[in-house]
């Protein structure tokens with residue numbers, strides 16, 4: 001436990017008291033931050049979503065960055081009927097994914113349908129892998145401000161960082177690589193394209209990751225699981241409500257600090273986000289908050305970088 005003399009008080013951490021930072025249970029967050037500082041870097045791991053969490057929800061010019069699937073849809077050899085059908089699927093299933101009223105258990109059935117139909121669409125034609133790189137390079141500057149610094153620090157501190165994406169892993173890896181943040185401590189778990197023996201696309205590799213099954217059970221039996229299984233202080237970052245469960249299934253999780261980036265319709269979505277995430281950031285296109293928390297853990301003191 002953290003001793004009284006060294007305890008940080010939330011009210012005194014300026015950045016966590018900004019207008020756009022919403023915290024439902026301030027005592028819980030204060031306690032977790034103090035425990036994380038006390039536990040230090042060796043107990044810490046970071047789990048982050050990719051689309052609109054590592055990438056910005058809004059660029060300075062008001063435009064939106066493409067999602068990892070959206071980037072793939074821009075590849076020049078993608079047949080036009082595949083593009084059209086994947087747009088139809090998006091129009092049908094996306095409103096279900098973000099429906100604030102439908103229970104998650106009901107949504108899961110639709111999400112499995114969506115990802116299965118998408119995998120089935122991506123079969124039987126050729127698409128050179130470097131076409132994905134050619135599109136992804138356009139979005140290497142679409143990462144949240146401070147992402148480079150955050151990923152650099154996590155690497156220097158040897159803190160494992162899992163990028164967990166229900167999007168298309170090939171685009172995720174390509175963006176992270178071209179942005180030079182795919183350090184050795186970063187592991188990407190996502191849906192990756194599969195090719196058959198004739199070099200034609202053959203859907204996705206096992207196992208399917210959709211919005212609501214993103215959790216650490218997907219890591220069982222991997223080297224990465226061994227690396228993180230005793231790191232029981234977890235910082236989670238996500239933009240979808242389903243992202244809050246990304247540490248579910250971990251063997252030991254003493255403290256899970258959930259940071260949610262909220263952009264769409266905060267006036268409707270804020271209550272649900274505040275029930276789900278410990279810290280909700282409204283239209284914050286930076287990594288300033290996670291960086292400040294990491295800085296406190298690193299220096300065992302107030303954040304000095306802001």
Ligand SMILES: Nc1ccn([C@@H]2O[C@H](COP(=O)(O)O)[C@@H](O)[C@H]2O)c(=O)n1
Nearest residue numbers: 049050051067069070118164165166167
């Ligand atoms: N065929 C599909 C399937 C899903 N999506 C979107 O991708 C997002 C998942 O990415 P995360 O990195 O945020 O996990 C998900 O929210 C779907 O909206 C898609 O565009 N096309």
Ligand SMILES: [Mg+2]
Nearest residue numbers: 049051052239
């Ligand atoms: Mg996302």
